[in-house]
Amino acid sequence: DTEVTQTPKHLVMGMTNKKSLKCEQHMGHRAMYWYKQKAKKPPELMFVYSYEKLSINESVPSRFSPECPNSSLLNLHLHALQPEDSALYLCASSQGLRGWENIQYFGAGTRLSVL
Amino acid sequence: DAKTTQPTSMDCAEGRAANLPCNHSTISGNEYVYWYRQIHSQGPQYIIHGLKNNETNEMASLIITEDRKSSTLILPHATLRDTAVYYCIANLQGGSEKLVFGKGTKLTVNP
Numbered sequence: 370d371t372e373v374t375q376t377p378k379h380l381v382m383g384m385t386n387k388k389s390l391k392c393e394q395h396m397g398h399r400a401m402y403w404y405k406q407k408a409k410k411p412p413e414l415m416f417v418y419s420y421e422k423l424s425i426n427e428s429v430p431s432r433f434s435p436e437c438p439n440s441s442l443l444n445l446h447l448h449a450l451q452p453e454d455s456a457l458y459l460c461a462s463s464q465g466l467r468g469w470e471n472i473q474y475f476g477a478g479t480r481l482s483v484l
Numbered sequence: 485d486a487k488t489t490q491p492t493s494m495d496c497a498e499g500r501a502a503n504l505p506c507n508h509s510t511i512s513g514n515e516y517v518y519w520y521r522q523i524h525s526q527g528p529q530y531i532i533h534g535l536k537n538n539e540t541n542e543m544a545s546l547i548i549t550e551d552r553k554s555s556t557l558i559l560p561h562a563t564l565r566d567t568a569v570y571y572c573i574a575n576l577q578g579g580s581e582k583l584v585f586g587k588g589t590k591l592t593v594n595p
Binding site: 373411412413414417459461472473474475476477478 | 518530571
């Protein structure tokens with residue numbers, strides 16, 4: 370099983386709303402990632418978690434707040450977003466961060482629209 | 485990580501081999517070449533990676549030139565379902581955990 374599950378698939382929110390994106394994997398992977406992808410652009414890394422601890426934050430605005438409750442789950446909490454934050458948000462996981470462990474498996478993404 | 489350069493788009497006839505080139509002239513000796521693809525409205529999918537030797541798996545073959553400055557991903561018998569954006573990434577094995585995606589090649593397989 371190489372599945373990474375993201376929910377919801379689609380989300381529409383206002384600029385004052387608070388919402389969360391969820392990501393789950395049951396491959397025993399210890400590293401998990403959030404990427405942001407704008408239309409017709411490549412994915413861009415946002416956050417990396419390793420062993421449930423934040424390893425990388427790519428200078429992401431604080432209105433995006435990641436959380437890793439356990440090794441199988443990764444959340445992205447959203448608050449006070451802007452319309453330009455509308456994008457496809459992708460979650461990925463890998464066995465680890467180095468060498469052969471860093472082959473990443475991606476979910477299908479959450480398509481977010483901020484009104 | 486070395487910068488990679490790929491053609492913006494390519495076409496291939498169904499059933500024929502698709503050969504996708506990637507230039508990575510600044511690659512260092514310990515950087516691997518990875519290939520991922522992204523089918524429309526889905527997440528990226530790992531295809532294959534290699535260092536010096538040619539590699540083959542159930543999805544594709546990877547041919548790396550002797551000087552390692554370029555490589556070619558080969559889909560031996562392309563199907564309509566192979567229509568996707570293909571990303572070539574040069575990444576330090578055992579180094580950075582980041583995947584830096586370039587613009588990729590949009591491959592269209594035609595019936």
